[in-house]
Amino acid sequence: MSSSTRKFRFDTLLIHGGTEAGPAGATTVPIVQSSSFSHATAEELEDIFRGRRMGQVYTRINNPTTESLERRLTLLEGGIATIATASGMAAITTAVLTIARSGDEILSSSSVFGGTFSLFRDTLANYGIAARFVDPTDLAAVRGGVTDKTRLIFVETIGNPKMDVPDIGEIAAIARQAGVPLLVDATVTTPCLARGKELGADIVLHSTSKFINGTGSAIGGAIIDLGSFNWDSAKFPHFQPFVTKYRNFAFSARARKLIHKDFGACAAPMNSFLLTEGVETLALRMERHCDNALQLARFLAVHPKVQWVNYPGLPDSPYHGVASRQFGGRFGGILTFGLADKPASFRVINALTLAKNLANIGDAKTLVIHPASTICADYGPEEKGLMGVTEEMVRVSVGIEAIDDIIEDFAEALEQA
């Protein structure tokens, strides 16, 4: 039986899902490093272009290595189709532009990743798409943010770096009532902690650069269409031709045939290979990331130099209850903590020897950053407040090293605080 047809459990799908056997018995997905694909006859290529026959055309449009990754992510999320993109930002841009047009509004969590905040607030505004930002843990605010121009609601499973955890099921209910799709950026939780479909999302987004890659070796993104939203709606007249031809695949068809193709932010075959390698070990790594993050959070929470720790796994986190329910008793690999002030947090970051000071999350290695002066440096106090970024805050992406080494590194560095 081929591995793509048998009904495997999640942990097996991570390794075998959607993969066809490689040439000569190769066990890894072949890297098809070709920009275009030749066909025997003009008729065959015409059929592919007209959608009457499946086939490869050009790597900006599709590529066998990338399709293998896409099939696997579709299975992992329980979706109907995936588009792998050049980056997480490309996935978000492509998904939003597939849905919203000039004159429309999007309703977004205010505590989204900095790049997403800037895309929504500044870049898309220049193209006539206005964003309203609300605290996603304040359901009355979410409800109140919906207008007759709203075309989608956007949240992250765990806000990066605010570490807030919205109740996705409740927000999904608001989206359904408003007749708009719910887009969920699940980068921080990955399908190991929560599948967007079970939470009530319509479209799941990932920066695959992070935990899915797992070694910091490639940038990538993914849009997973869960097939749950009915696009046959007066709010989405631009979907009509796609609804007629592709029915519940209308979103992924419009994304792939228009926005993804035209904006051109395609995944590179080499990156799709690296991301497929990464996804195979995701379940094991996430277990260790979560275990290590909880232990580091407990260590920091009682350290005399540490003012506060924000990790949904700690019982005193305001998001502990909803996170416990949504993420199966695990809480992710990211935490933030506060020192006395900015100079103290710089001293601690500079004194860490194992943890690397850099702008990434989800690597096997422990990573730290001072968000206020780096990834959020362009924002004023008001935006930083919305994103939960303070001057004394340090963000840690807890790696999968031996926890005692991680704790020793922080213990020694905190002497400089």
Ligand SMILES: *Cc1c(COP(=O)(O)O)cnc(C)c1O
């Ligand atoms: C990193 C990140 C992104 C952007 O992804 P890139 O691959 O860096 O473009 C989007 N959302 C979240 C939550 C992220 O952490």
